[in-house]
Amino acid sequence: MSKANRIFDFILNVMAVLACTILVGLMLATVYKVGLRELTGQGIIGVDQLSGTAMVYMTFFGAAWVLRNNGHVTIDLLVSSTGGRSGRNLVILNSLIGALVCFLGTYFGITATWSSWQRGIVVAAELEILRAYVIAPIPLGFFLLGVEFLRRAARARAGAIDTSIRMEA
Amino acid sequence: ETTLRMVGSFPIGPSPTAEVGNQFMERVNELGKGVVQIQYIGASDVIPIFDQPEALVNGVFDVWYGAPNYWSGIVPGGDVAELSPFAIPDNGPGSDFYEFLVGLFEEKGVRYLGHSTGDVGTGAHYLSTNFEVESVADLKGRQLRVAPLLRHFVQASEAEPITLPPSDIFLAIDRGTVDGFTWPVADAYTRNGWQDVTKYLVGQAMYRSGGSVAMNLESWNNLSPEAQEILLKAVEEVQAWGGEFFAGTEAGEIEKMEAAGMEVLKLSDEAAAEWTQVARAALWDYYKGVMSAEDADKAKELLDLDDLD
Amino acid sequence: MEWWMFLLAFFSGLGVLLLIGLPVALAFAAVNMVGVFYLWGGTRGLNQLILSIESSIGTFVLVPVPMFVLMGAIMFHAGIAQRMIEVLDQWIGFVAGRLAVLAIMTGALLGALTGVAMGSVAILGSTLIPEMQQRAYAKSISIGPILASGSLAILIPPSTLAIVLASLAGISVAQILVAIVVPGLLLAILYATYIILRCVLQPEIAPPYEVPHVPMRQRLKDTLFYMIPPVSIIVLVIVAIFLGIATPTEAAAVGTFLTFILAALYRRLSWKVIREGVGSATALSVMVLIILTGSAAFSQLLSFSGVTTAITNFATELPVHPLILMVLMQLVVVFLGMFLEQTSIVLVTIPIFLPIIASMGWDPIWFGTIMMLNLEMATITPPFGLSLFVMKGIVPPDYTIVDIYKAAVPFIMINLFLMGMMIAFPQIVLWLPGMM
Numbered sequence: 052m053s054k055a056n057r058i059f060d061f062i063l064n065v066m067a068v069l070a071c072t073i074l075v076g077l078m079l080a081t082v083y084k085v086g087l088r089e090l091t092g093q094g095i096i097g098v099d100q101l102s103g104t105a106m107v108y109m110t111f112f113g114a115a116w117v118l119r120n121n122g123h124v125t126i127d128l129l130v131s132s133t134g135g136r137s138g139r140n141l142v143i144l145n146s147l148i149g150a151l152v153c154f155l156g157t158y159f160g161i162t163a164t165w166s167s168w169q170r171g172i173v174v175a176a177e178l179e180i181l182r183a184y185v186i187a188p189i190p191l192g193f194f195l196l197g198v199e200f201l202r203r204a205a206r207a208r209a210g211a212i213d214t215s216i217r218m219e220a
Numbered sequence: 221e222t223t224l225r226m227v228g229s230f231p232i233g234p235s236p237t238a239e240v241g242n243q244f245m246e247r248v249n250e251l252g253k254g255v256v257q258i259q260y261i262g263a264s265d266v267i268p269i270f271d272q273p274e275a276l277v278n279g280v281f282d283v284w285y286g287a288p289n290y291w292s293g294i295v296p297g298g299d300v301a302e303l304s305p306f307a308i309p310d311n312g313p314g315s316d317f318y319e320f321l322v323g324l325f326e327e328k329g330v331r332y333l334g335h336s337t338g339d340v341g342t343g344a345h346y347l348s349t350n351f352e353v354e355s356v357a358d359l360k361g362r363q364l365r366v367a368p369l370l371r372h373f374v375q376a377s378e379a380e381p382i383t384l385p386p387s388d389i390f391l392a393i394d395r396g397t398v399d400g401f402t403w404p405v406a407d408a409y410t411r412n413g414w415q416d417v418t419k420y421l422v423g424q425a426m427y428r429s430g431g432s433v434a435m436n437l438e439s440w441n442n443l444s445p446e447a448q449e450i451l452l453k454a455v456e457e458v459q460a461w462g463g464e465f466f467a468g469t470e471a472g473e474i475e476k477m478e479a480a481g482m483e484v485l486k487l488s489d490e491a492a493a494e495w496t497q498v499a500r501a502a503l504w505d506y507y508k509g510v511m512s513a514e515d516a517d518k519a520k521e522l523l524d525l526d527d528l529d
Numbered sequence: 530m531e532w533w534m535f536l537l538a539f540f541s542g543l544g545v546l547l548l549i550g551l552p553v554a555l556a557f558a559a560v561n562m563v564g565v566f567y568l569w570g571g572t573r574g575l576n577q578l579i580l581s582i583e584s585s586i587g588t589f590v591l592v593p594v595p596m597f598v599l600m601g602a603i604m605f606h607a608g609i610a611q612r613m614i615e616v617l618d619q620w621i622g623f624v625a626g627r628l629a630v631l632a633i634m635t636g637a638l639l640g641a642l643t644g645v646a647m648g649s650v651a652i653l654g655s656t657l658i659p660e661m662q663q664r665a666y667a668k669s670i671s672i673g674p675i676l677a678s679g680s681l682a683i684l685i686p687p688s689t690l691a692i693v694l695a696s697l698a699g700i701s702v703a704q705i706l707v708a709i710v711v712p713g714l715l716l717a718i719l720y721a722t723y724i725i726l727r728c729v730l731q732p733e734i735a736p737p738y739e740v741p742h743v744p745m746r747q748r749l750k751d752t753l754f755y756m757i758p759p760v761s762i763i764v765l766v767i768v769a770i771f772l773g774i775a776t777p778t779e780a781a782a783v784g785t786f787l788t789f790i791l792a793a794l795y796r797r798l799s800w801k802v803i804r805e806g807v808g809s810a811t812a813l814s815v816m817v818l819i820i821l822t823g824s825a826a827f828s829q830l831l832s833f834s835g836v837t838t839a840i841t842n843f844a845t846e847l848p849v850h851p852l853i854l855m856v857l858m859q860l861v862v863v864f865l866g867m868f869l870e871q872t873s874i875v876l877v878t879i880p881i882f883l884p885i886i887a888s889m890g891w892d893p894i895w896f897g898t899i900m901m902l903n904l905e906m907a908t909i910t911p912p913f914g915l916s917l918f919v920m921k922g923i924v925p926p927d928y929t930i931v932d933i934y935k936a937a938v939p940f941i942m943i944n945l946f947l948m949g950m951m952i953a954f955p956q957i958v959l960w961l962p963g964m965m
């Protein structure tokens with residue numbers, strides 16, 4: 052079990068590094084485009100479109116890692132005010148609901164990606180990319196997030212209660 | 221009585237192009253009393269424009285209206301009527317070209333219903349600029365905001381296509397972030413205030429534009445033959461109505477643009493021919509790339525596009 | 530099902546899920562799934578929901594959000610922001626309520642460096658409150674200004690919340706970023722004026738003290754090295770957007786890149802700074818964006834079920850003056866602001882407000898800016914407000930939550946006053962974007 056946990060932590064770390072890389076890449080790509088336009092009078096097309104797609108990848112690659120660090124915006128009023136065992140049970144309950152939502156998202160994410168791929172649907176924009184490539188990170192992200200919710204439920208059961216840190220969005 | 225749910229790309233009321241959907245609905249509801257009725261659910265507030273075609277295929281609603289080229293991602297070449305030389309772009313239900321389109325859409329789970337716009341050269345996409353244009357060559361190196369359909373033309377003329385949401389066109393053209401933009405003039409151009417910050421309209425049409433109507437294939441197949449007849453009859457009526465309507469709204473828009481000080485640039489005959497040729501060839505090249513060889517040949521024959529190859 | 534039953538089902542479902550502590554993003558996802566299943570034809574609708582998730586965030590219009598977050602993170606992690614506070618401190622002389630005024634000015638300055646109220650309350654609270662205690666400042670004049678200053682971050686550009694609002698409402702990102710400038714500065718000035726006036730009238734709440742003298746030469750040098758360069762980056766970004774030289778996306782990316790270069794020039798761009806700065810920026814961006822993944826479907830379901838139309842009809846047919854309607858809509862935001870966090874408030878209200886704004890013929894930039902001020906206030910309105918809780922976490926134990934609530938009240942009043950002015954005189958908002 053702890054080995055599986057370690058492997059999963061490793062995966063989340065890799066995904067986090069990828070998400071961070073995407074963020075920096077987003078910046079560099081736009082800077083490159085602007086620079087090129089200033090220097091040659093001609094930008095490169097597709098940067099804006101790819102930037103939008105990169106946002107989807109960044110969000111879904113990073114989602115489970117953010118949950119592991121207790122980062123997602125949560126209204127923790129009831130959890131923190133009840134505390135003790137009932138607070139713990141509340142965390143288990145909301146984690147299981149979270150996992151259910153995520154696994155539904157995984158399932159329908161896969162079917163949506165698959166049917167989009169099969170029908171060969173293309174994004175009609177500057178670059179004609181298969182839409183399947185654009186939505187593919189969604190089921191992956193949901194899956195990792197779902198597993199992380201299960202781990203969160205297990206942690207709460209074992210007594211390691213999350214007192215969620217609220218950050219401002 | 222069957223009730224079909226309709227969603228469109230543009231809201232009925234504020235958008236002239238949405239009249240295609242509205243007229244279709246009104247005619248069906250008139251002709252189809254007791255048999256088939258259409259209920260309007262909403263526009264981009266209900267489903268984002270570029271997700272609507274897939275939502276129609278998924279059966280989230282039954283009837284759709286919007287710009288013909290919104291299908292390009294799902295039905296390759298489904299908007300090939302943009303190059304049509306006919307007064308009614310698809311030549312109307314029963315014609316060879318119409319049936320060809322029906323076949324193309326059917327393969328992708330959609331029932332094509334019809335395309336309505338002004339006669340050749342009206343109701344179409346035009347380029348607006350803040351620099352003088354005498355020929356295609358003047359576009360080279362310019363930054364132009366484009367609708368998806370126009371990207372091929374803009375690239376073929378070596379301009380730089382810029383993507384911006386319509387809400388940002390005003391600022392972008394005013395501040396010079398872009399040098400020009402494309403828009404189907406008949407579609408409420410002046411309501412956006414662009415005429416106050418734009419100098420020229422290049423008076424040479426590019427593609428047919430206008431509005432088209434389609435249905436979820438399963439919903440279509442579930443209709444009685446009588447109901448199907450009614451829908452096709454409504455399509456014919458809307459197509460007959462469209463010519464005058466688009467010509468009228470376009471003339472009204474151009475009048476307002478000129479009143480605001482915009483100048484309509486008239487290209488020389490030679491430059492106009494070249495302009496049209498570059499536009500058509502660029503789009504046809506794209507269609508050839510996405511359609512099967514067989515479909516492309518068929519389209520070329522039906523649309524008389526021999527000059528483009 | 531009647532529209533009001535949908536409305537009730539939507540919001541009670543959402544409310545229950547939020548209350549039991551499900552992360553906001555997942556609560557929206559859960560409500561959307563049920564709604565989509567019911568309204569969009571079962572499982573086929575759920576496929577469509579996945580597409581709407583992509584449509585919600587897969588747009589370059591939102592790219593400035595992570596860019597501005599990254600810019601702020603680097604400013605903080607490289608210590609650029611902290612140096613600026615020190616410089617500011619050197620310049621403020623013997624003003625009544627000196628430390629409180631410093632808090633406001635610092636809040637405005639930090640607000641200009643970041644797009645989110647990222648920890649300015651925490652930073653200011655932990656550095657200034659001990660000093661305020663030492664100088665015998667009253668609780669009200671030490672906590673209040675720090676609460677107020679933290680919220681300035683979203684009203685002084687760059688502001689990720691303004692970008693989110695513009696994106697959801699389909700209005701110009703550039704215009705709203707420019708529109709918030711005047712109200713943001715006005716608010717800072719009103720805060721500072723209030724503090725000085727109050728400390729002049731009640732000197733005992735903020736006893737004056739001897740400020741250590743820093744030679745002018747040193748002050749100028751520090752300003753030149755540590756204040757001018759980062760401020761120039763922000764000014765450059767805003768001016769580029771104002772003049773239309775670059776799109777907000779481009780301006781934000783270039784500004785962020787320049788921040789990296791500045792940090793490198795200060796020799797502060799260590800591997801640790803990059804790792805921690807980029808890491809926290811990514812986490813924060815993911816937190817915001819994942820909430821927005823539910824936005825398209827949520828507003829579409831409200832439309833699809835007829836809720837939006839029904840509420841719009843109801844609101845526009847209310848037999849009251851349009852200004853009353855405006856005030857009512859702002860009161861809804863105030864009410865939600867007591868419980869919800871800002872992105873979620875925008876997400877829930879904009880789809881319903883937008884058609885009302887359109888049918889009343891209001892300028893959406895005007896409305897959006899007033900709403901921004903209102904949302905800014907949400908972080909300090911009791912009983913629930915992020916800044917209130919952060920503050921409780923950093924003050925000494927003898928400060929109760931009621932002390933904090935009380936300290937916030939005058940600043941909430943100032944916010945309400947400015948909102949009233951903006952409603953009465955739209956030019957306060959529209960003058961600057963009108964010059965674009």
Ligand code: NA
Pocket residue numbers: 639640641642643644645681682683684685686687688
């Ligand atoms: Na800010």
Ligand code: NA
Pocket residue numbers: 866867868869906907908909910911912913914915
């Ligand atoms: Na609050």
